[in-house]
Amino acid sequence: MENLKTGSKGNLVTYLQKKLVVLNYPVTVNGDFDQLTDDTVKNYQRKKGLTDDGIVGGNTWVMVYTDTEHPRDALKRIERHNDINQLHPIVRKAAVKVFVQLQSEGIPFRIYEAYRFPERQADLYAQGRTKPGPIVTYAQPWSSYHQYGLAIDFVLFENGEWSWNDAGSKAKLWSKMHELGTQEGLMRLGFETPHLQIMGTSSSALRSGVYPAGGDKLWYNNFMSALGK
Ligand SMILES: [Zn+2]
Numbered sequence: 001m002e003n004l005k006t007g008s009k010g011n012l013v014t015y016l017q018k019k020l021v022v023l024n025y026p027v028t029v030n031g032d033f034d035q036l037t038d039d040t041v042k043n044y045q046r047k048k049g050l051t052d053d054g055i056v057g058g059n060t061w062v063m064v065y066t067d068t069e070h071p072r073d074a075l076k077r078i079e080r081h082n083d084i085n086q087l088h089p090i091v092r093k094a095a096v097k098v099f100v101q102l103q104s105e106g107i108p109f110r111i112y113e114a115y116r117f118p119e120r121q122a123d124l125y126a127q128g129r130t131k132p133g134p135i136v137t138y139a140q141p142w143s144s145y146h147q148y149g150l151a152i153d154f155v156l157f158e159n160g161e162w163s164w165n166d167a168g169s170k171a172k173l174w175s176k177m178h179e180l181g182t183q184e185g186l187m188r189l190g191f192e193t194p195h196l197q198i199m200g201t202s203s204s205a206l207r208s209g210v211y212p213a214g215g216d217k218l219w220y221n222n223f224m225s226a227l228g229k
Contacts, residue, residue, distance in 0.1 A: 001097045001184065004056040008033040015104035016056060019064050020044065058093030065096045069111075077117035077226075086115035086222040087149045089214055091198050094184035095152040098196070101180050102154075107173050112155035112162060112194060116146035117226050137192070147226065148206050149219050151197035152186075166193055 004013055014031040021027060025040045038054045045052040048063045056064075062084070071083035084092045095111060102109045118141035128135030137144065145151035154177050156163040156170070166174045178188050178196070186196040201212055 001101060001180075004033055005054060006033055006035075006038045011104040012100065013037070015100060016041075016064070019068050022068055023064075058097065061096045061100055062092055065099065071114075077119040078123055079120065080113050081116065082111050082114045084111060084114050084152075085218045087152065088198070088212060088219045089216050090212055091150050091152060091186070092219075094181070094186050094198075095196070097184045098154070098177065098180045098186070102177060105176075107176060108157050109154040109173070109177050110157040111152060113146070113153040115149050115222060115226075116144065116151075118142055118147050121147060142207055143203050145197040145203075145206070148211065149223055150201070150206070150212070151195060153192075153194040154181075154196065155194050164194070 001012075002008075004016060009032050011031065013033050014029060017027045017029040017031075017037060020037075020040055021029060023044070025044060027037050027040045028034070041056060041060070042052040042054045044063075045054075045060060048060075050059055050063060066085060071081070074081045074083075084095060087095065095114070099109065099111060121137070121139065121141040121144050123131075124137050125140050127133040127137075141147060156165065156173065163170075174193060181188060181196040185199060187199050189195050189197065198212060201210070
């Protein structure tokens with residue numbers, strides 16, 4: 001996905017402008033990255049401690065997402081968490097880029113789950129084995145990229161409800177989500193339709209403590225807490 005800057009036009013610019021309006025910035029929603037939008041983005045970036053270059057890329061998108069989409073209240077480790085700031089920055093930026101592109105095209109995916117603590121992975125793994133319900137994962141704790149903040153799950157959110165429906169006319173929406181994920185450097189897993197994860201590592205590398213470069217404190221501190229460190 002290309003960065004937005006002066007001269008950019010289209011649905012993504014409209015989407016950005018709508019979010020700036022929600023945040024009480026005075027832009028005109030016209031799909032045109034005009035002078036006022038440029039001034040406003042720079043103002044926003046300064047307020048947020050970002051480089052005020054007027055270029056909307058991963059860091060600015062993550063900030064806009066964080067300011068306008070609120071994670072669910074999940075206090076226990078066994079619960080579902082969807083706070084993108086618990087993810088590794090590579091996956092965090094890629095996930096937000098997938099999200100805003102889908103949203104700007106009116107495709108109603110939302111981030112269902114982000115970091116997943118090992119306690120919840122164990123609980124999900126038990127489903128269909130030692131607990132009732134269908135099998136939902138083949139991964140035991142610390143085998144899923146979710147335990148490293150390197151995976152994300154997108155699910156349709158329609159009429160106030162999550163929907164895993166991928167039949168009929170919905171199939172192409174899921175394909176679009178996967179396609180955008182690939183473009184942003186993520187890969188899917190065959191049977192877990194909502195799931196996207198980072199490329200270029202392996203479960204064995206992760207289990208032996210080799211993590212992708214570029215981690216930040218938000219990711220690291222949460223990850224260390226999951227490890228009990
Ligand atoms: Zn997943």
